[in-house]
Amino acid sequence: MTRTIVESQTKTAIIGFDQPFCVIGERINPTGRKLLAAELEAGNFSTVEKDALAQVACGATMLDINAGVVYNSNPNPNETEPPLMTKVIEMVQALVDIPLCIDSSVPAALEAGLKVCKGRPLLNSVTGEEDRLEAILPLVKKYNVPVVAISNDDTGISEDPEVRFAVAKRIVERAADYGIPACDIVVDPLVMPIGAMRTAGLQVFELVRKLRMELGVNTTCGASNISFGLPNRHGINAAFLPMAIASGMTSAIMNPVRPQEMEAIRAANFLTNNDPHGATWIKHNRPPVAEGEAPAGARGAREGRRRRRSS
Amino acid sequence: MTRTIVESQTKTAIIGFDQPFCVIGERINPTGRKLLAAELEAGNFSTVEKDALAQVACGATMLDINAGVVYNSNPNPNETEPPLMTKVIEMVQALVDIPLCIDSSVPAALEAGLKVCKGRPLLNSVTGEEDRLEAILPLVKKYNVPVVAISNDDTGISEDPEVRFAVAKRIVERAADYGIPACDIVVDPLVMPIGAMRTAGLQVFELVRKLRMELGVNTTCGASNISFGLPNRHGINAAFLPMAIASGMTSAIMNPVRPQEMEAIRAANFLTNNDPHGATWIKHNRPPVAEGEAPAGARGAREGRRRRRSS
Numbered sequence: 255m256t257r258t259i260v261e262s263q264t265k266t267a268i269i270g271f272d273q274p275f276c277v278i279g280e281r282i283n284p285t286g287r288k289l290l291a292a293e294l295e296a297g298n299f300s301t302v303e304k305d306a307l308a309q310v311a312c313g314a315t316m317l318d319i320n321a322g323v324v325y326n327s328n329p330n331p332n333e334t335e336p337p338l339m340t341k342v343i344e345m346v347q348a349l350v351d352i353p354l355c356i357d358s359s360v361p362a363a364l365e366a367g368l369k370v371c372k373g374r375p376l377l378n379s380v381t382g383e384e385d386r387l388e389a390i391l392p393l394v395k396k397y398n399v400p401v402v403a404i405s406n407d408d409t410g411i412s413e414d415p416e417v418r419f420a421v422a423k424r425i426v427e428r429a430a431d432y433g434i435p436a437c438d439i440v441v442d443p444l445v446m447p448i449g450a451m452r453t454a455g456l457q458v459f460e461l462v463r464k465l466r467m468e469l470g471v472n473t474t475c476g477a478s479n480i481s482f483g484l485p486n487r488h489g490i491n492a493a494f495l496p497m498a499i500a501s502g503m504t505s506a507i508m509n510p511v512r513p514q515e516m517e518a519i520r521a522a523n524f525l526t527n528n529d530p531h532g533a534t535w536i537k538h539n540r541p542p543v544a545e546g547e548a549p550a551g552a553r554g555a556r557e558g559r560r561r562r563r564s565s
Numbered sequence: 566m567t568r569t570i571v572e573s574q575t576k577t578a579i580i581g582f583d584q585p586f587c588v589i590g591e592r593i594n595p596t597g598r599k600l601l602a603a604e605l606e607a608g609n610f611s612t613v614e615k616d617a618l619a620q621v622a623c624g625a626t627m628l629d630i631n632a633g634v635v636y637n638s639n640p641n642p643n644e645t646e647p648p649l650m651t652k653v654i655e656m657v658q659a660l661v662d663i664p665l666c667i668d669s670s671v672p673a674a675l676e677a678g679l680k681v682c683k684g685r686p687l688l689n690s691v692t693g694e695e696d697r698l699e700a701i702l703p704l705v706k707k708y709n710v711p712v713v714a715i716s717n718d719d720t721g722i723s724e725d726p727e728v729r730f731a732v733a734k735r736i737v738e739r740a741a742d743y744g745i746p747a748c749d750i751v752v753d754p755l756v757m758p759i760g761a762m763r764t765a766g767l768q769v770f771e772l773v774r775k776l777r778m779e780l781g782v783n784t785t786c787g788a789s790n791i792s793f794g795l796p797n798r799h800g801i802n803a804a805f806l807p808m809a810i811a812s813g814m815t816s817a818i819m820n821p822v823r824p825q826e827m828e829a830i831r832a833a834n835f836l837t838n839n840d841p842h843g844a845t846w847i848k849h850n851r852p853p854v855a856e857g858e859a860p861a862g863a864r865g866a867r868e869g870r871r872r873r874r875s876s
Contacts, residue, residue: 448835449843455836459811480836484843486828486850493807493832500770500808517797521804524759525766525791532760532795539797 256437258400258472260316260353261373267315267353269400269440269472269505274523274534275495276316276505277516278355278376278474279309282342283320291323294338299345310350314510317350318378319343319367320357336366343370355402355507361389368397376400378507379442382407382421391432400438402474403429405461411444415457418443419464426469437472440505441465445475447482448490454480455494459501466502477506477515492518499526567748569711569783571627571664572684578626578664580711580751580783580816585834585845586806587627587816588827589666589687589785590620593653594631602634605649610656621661625821628661629689630654630678631668647677654681666713666818672700679708687711689818690753693718693732702743711749712740713785716772722755726768729754730775737780748783751816752776756786758793759801765791766805770812777813788817788826799825807833 258269269276282305284291290301309317321338328334335358343354356367357378364377379402380390394401403425405418412418422441429439443461446454458480462473480494481487492514495506499522510516520538523529569580580587593616595602601612620628632649639645646669654665667678668689675688690713691701705712714736716729723729733752740750754772757765769791773784791805792798803825806817810833821827831849834840 452838452841456838484850485847485852489828489850490832490835490846492803493829494836496804496808497811497833497836500811517800518804521801522808524801525805525808527763527767530763535801536796539795539800541796 256470256472258376258437258440259374260355260376260400262347262351262353263372264351265353265373269474271466271472271502271504272528273504274315274528275499275503275519276474277314277510277519278505278507279305279314279317279510280476280478280507281305281309281509281511282317282346283357284323285320294321294323294342295325295327299342302342302345303349306346306350309510310352312510312513313516314352315505316353316355316376317346318355318357318507319346321363322358322360331360332362335360335363339363339367340370343367347372361393364390365393368393368399374399376402376440378402379404380425381405382425384408387425387428391429391434394429394434394438395432400440401429401434402440402442404442405444413446413451415443415461419461419468422465422471423469426471436470440472440474441469442474442476445477445479447484448480449483455497458503459497462498462501462503472504473502474505474507475503477508488512488514491515495519496522496525499523567781567783569687569748569751570685571666571687571711573658573662573664574683575662576664576684580785582777582783582813582815583839584815585626585839586810586814586830587785588625588821588830589816589818590616590625590628590821591787591789591818592616592620592820592822593628593657594668595634596631605632605634605653606636606638610653613653613656614660617657617661620821621663623821623824624827625663626816627664627666627687628657629666629668629818630657632674633669633671642671643673646671646674650674650678651681654678658683672704675701676704679704679710685710687713687751689713690715691736692716693736695719698736698739702740702745705740705745705749706743711751712745713751713753714740715753716755724757724762726754726772730772730779733776733782734780737782747781751783751785752780753785753787756788756790758795759791760794766808769814770808773809773812773814783815784813785816785818786814788819799823802826803829806830807836810834810837 260267293301319342321335321342325334355376355378358364377399380386381404405422407421426436426439445458448454465471465473481490495518520535524532524535571578604612632646632653636645666687666689669675688710691697692715716733718732737747737750756769759765776782776784792801806829831846835843835846
C-alpha cells in the first residue's frame with residue numbers, strides 16, 4: 255500500500271489509498287492575489303498569518319507555501335523569491351503545526367524552503383522537462399522529501415491523457431535512477447477546465463485510476479481548475495472531488511475554507527471507509543439539541559461552557 | 566454501448582453510459598408514508614398528483630410507481646394492489662408525460678401496471694429468487710420491457726459483493742434464456758447503509774464498475790439507503806451519487822425534489838461529458854442579473870412575467 259509520509263516538527267500526514275483525503279491548503283500564494291502580493295513586498299505578513307490559521311481551523315491536512323510574488327522594486331524572482339520563501343515558512347511554522355508543501359517554480363526558492371522547513375515537507379514540484387528533472391530530483395534526494403510530479407514535459411501539456419501518463423511514468427523512472435521510491439512521487443495529472451475541454455473530467459478520472467493501478471503512486475491536483483470560468487464553481491468542485499476520490503485520487507491542492515467542498519470530502523472519506531465509524535462525519539454533522547430536549551449531562555456541560563465564557 | 570430504452574406515450578428516456586444520469590423519482594410509494602397510505606385507502610390521490618408534478622418539475626427522468634399499501638380493510642395485497650396500481654398509473658400518466666417505472670413485489674400488480682401503462686415502462690423488479698425469476702421474466706418477455714434486477718437470491722442478501730455479482734450474472738443469463746437482452750436488465754447491486762457496514766460505499770463502487778465492464782449492463786440503486794440513520798443524509802447522498810456515477814452507475818431511484826442531490830448529479834453529468842457544453846449546468850446556475858445591468862430584452866421579459874402574475 256503506497257504511503258507518502260509528510261511531516262512537520264510535531265505532526266505526520268500520510269497520503270495514501272487507505273487514508274482520509276489529504277487537503278493541501280492553497281491560500282498562501284500571491285499568484286492572482288494583488289493585495290497579498292503588495293503586502294508581501296511591503297513585509298506585511300498579516301494575511302499570510304490569517305490564511306494559515308483559517309485553513310488549519312477548516313481542516314487542512316497540509317499548507318502549500320508559495321512565495322512567487324513579482325516585486326515592483328525587483329522583477330527577478332531568482333533574487334526575491336528565495337528569501338521571501340524562507341521568511342514565510344519560518345513565520346507559518348511558528349504559527350501552526352501541520353506539515354508544509356514548498357511550492358515554487360524557482361529551484362533556489364525550493365532549496366531555500368527545504369533549508370528552513372522542519373520535518374519532512376512535500377516539494378511542489380518537478381515536471382517532465384529535462385532542466386526541471388535535473389534541478390529538482392537531486393534536491394528531492396538530498397533532503398529525502400516527497401515531491402509533486404506534474405505530467406507535462408518539454409513539449410508542453412498534452413491534451414492526450416496517454417501522453418500525460420507516459421510523462422508521469424518517465425518522471426517516476428527518472429526518480430528511481432536517483433534512488434527516490436515511487437511512494438515519494440505524488441503525480442499531478444493536470445486538471446483542465448471542463449468549460450474549455452469537455453472530456454477534462456473523464457480524463458482525470460481515467461488517469462488517476464491508471465496512475466494508481468499501474469504506477470502505484472499517490473495523486474494530487476489543483477482541484478478548482480476543473481470549474482474555471484463557470485457559474486457556481488463550488489457546486490462543480492463539490493462533485494468533482496468525490497468523483498476523483500472514487501477514481502483513486504488521494505490529495506488535492508484546494509481551498510479548505512470552502513464548506514461545500516470540505517463537506518463533500520468528509521462524505522467521500524466516510525464512503526471510502528477512510529473515516530472509521532463515521533466519527534469525523536458525525537462530529538461535523540451532529541444535529542443541534544433543542545434546549546428542552548437536552549439530556550441533563552449535556553445541558554450541564556453547555557451551561558458550564560457559558561459560565562466559563564462569561565467569567 | 567448499452568442503452569436501455571424506456572418510453573411514455575410521447576417521451577423516450579435512455580439509460581446509458583453516454584447519457585445524463587437517469588433520475589427515477591421515488592416519491593409515489595406509500596411504504597413508510599402513513600398519510601399517503603391512508604389517503605390511497607380512502608381513494609384520495611391528491612398527494613400522488615402533487616408528488617408527480619413536483620418530481621417532474623425538479624427534473625426527474627422517470628417516475629417510480631409503487632402502490633404497495635396495506636389496507637386496514639383488506640390486508641391481502643394480492644387483491645388490493647393490482648387495482649390500485651392500475652388507478653395510480655392511469656392517473657399519473659394523464660398528468661405527466663415522462664416514462665414510468667412499475668414497482669411492486671406482487672406479480673399481479675406488475676402485470677396490472679403493464680396492461681395500462683403506455684409506451685415502454687421499466688419493470689421494478691426481478692430478483693435471483695427462483696419463484697421471482699419464473700414469475701417475472703415471462704412478463705418482461707411478453708410485454709417487451711426492461712427490468713430492474715436486484716442482486717439477491719433465495720439465500721438472501723449476501724454481504725459479499727462477489728456473491729451479489731454472481732447473482733446479477735445469473736439473472737442476466739436466465740433472462741437471455743427467455744430472449745431478453747442484457748441491455749434490458751438494469752442491475753441494482755443493493756446499497757447497504759454505511760452506518761451499518763463500513764465498506765458499503767466501496768462495495769457499490771466496485772460492483773458497479775464490474776457490472777459495467779464485465780456484464781455491460783446499466784445499473785440503478787435506492788441511493789438514499791447509503792445514508793440511513795446518519796446525520797446530514799443529504800450531504801452523504803450528494804457525494805455518494807457522483808462517486809457512483811464516476812464508477813459507472815447510470816440511474817438511481819431517489820428523491821428528485823432534493824436540491825443538493827440534484828445539483829451533484831447535474832455537476833456529475835457535466836464532468837462525465839454527458840451535459841454537452843454544460844448547457845444544463847449553466848441554465849440551472851446562471852448568475853442573477855442585477856436590475857441595472859440587465860439587458861433590455863431580459864428586463865422586458867422579466868417585467869412581462871411580473872405583469873402576468875399581477876394581472
